[in-house]
Amino acid sequence: MEHQRRSKISDLLKSKEYGKEVLVKGWVRTRRGNKNVNFIALNDGSVVHHIQVVAEVANFDENLLKLVTTGSCLAVKGVLVESQGQGQNVEIQAREIEVYGSADAETYPLQKKGHTLEFLREIAHLRPRTNTFGAVLRIRHAMAYAIHKYFNDQGFFYIHAPIITGSDAEGAGAMFRVTTLDAGNPPRLPGGEIDYAQDFFGKETNLTVSGQLEAELAAMALSLVYTFGPTFRAENSNTPRHLAEFWMIEPEMAFYDINDNMDLAEEFLKYLMQYALDHCYDDLEFLNKMYDNELIDRLKGVIGSSFERLTYTKAVEILMASGQTWEYPVSWGADLQAEHERYLVEKHFGKPVILTDYPKDIKAFYMKQNTDGKTVRGMDVLFPKIGEIIGGSQREENLDALMNRIHEMNIPEKDVWWYLDTRKFGTTPHAGFGLGFERLILFVTGMANIRDVIPFPRTPKNAEF
């Protein structure tokens, strides 16, 4: 039966070519029936829905049908017909069934009944075969594609930032060391310290925590650029919003100020929400029904809203005047806590919020300093349910001002000489932001735990698979 072309189930479910001979291949979700007829729900991952294969028992070897278990993989040749039963429009009257691989029913861990997400995490190698993870992975793909499409259409260039970095200057968190030295017996200097001169790169190296500094270098030549790659944080964070390995999108734009930056962030996010609604509606509907009844409304809400923009100082005033009691007190100069951000987004404004002009002492060295001497042109985009989805800023383009901050924050100049060169040679105002890809997927899928929106999550004490 190999000469015929395989039809995707997504296409067949939309087809009206009744009577046509078709070939489908996929994995069995359930088989049920009686001594006369079997119904096989087959899924090939092209769409969340299954196609129903109808097998008249008399037409098949009994031993063959026994191999058609939940989880087994089949090729089915048959005729596409209008369904006689309720629940589906089309089905396949099977003529030939080939079992590529059966799945032992006693030991196959996935049942046709639902499983908890916690259990599925323990079998992450098989969970793509569930409706939930099929939907999440298709949406994840669509968002990755939409990100590239958006930036490409806007004239941005995709920059590949290095994954191994010799700089520790991003200050974005603890790093994973990269080394080829023998951990049990590293070469040592006379004083006892490890001699990294003998390491692969001749110096200490780590996995990147951000591609931003490299993106800035490229923006100083190509004007509009973005990175989209994996980043790594060795923080001992055990929350439903953190991963040790995650993907980040970091656009960087020459000639943009903080307002241009906010405009881009807002338009970009709305584009992605709209793309999901336009291209992943079946999957969103499934997730909306199974996990989060407000998912689709929330996505539409973001698209239809105008993000509230206000300064950190104004936000502090609102919080102090709110009459709320806080676990962490609000005061100018302290970073806002999750409870404060949630109040602003979910209670006070009821829509996404962009906060700007934070105290310089709670933000990174590269942010553009305001003339008040106290604040910097940082911006955080806060979303309902997940909090900070984007963090960005206009960058400090003035060499002297940047040098001052580097000295104040004790960043070794020798580690960032190449970054400083951009301010020495042809500097210009520029801005950018970082979007955590998995945080975006959390929001778009309505899933509650970030471990369920990446195929193989890396978290403290867990690097299985």
Next chain:
RNA sequence: UCCUCCUUAGCUCAGUUGGUUAGAGCAUCUGACUGUUAAUCAGAGGGUCGCUAGUUCAAGUCUAGCAGGGGGAGCCA
């Protein structure tokens, strides 16, 4: 890392003031059933109660430590 909760059959969970042989639903297996929709009906098999110590005549149940997991917090994206 801090606070808190959880860990009993393949999965989801009951399990009384500590007391004989640890239960249910689903799944699996066997059988029944002429089109099912997480099919239905009948029967059967399936357990080192997370691990290690301790208290006790007796521990799934009480205590401590450890491990793993969930939720909240911090760090952040």
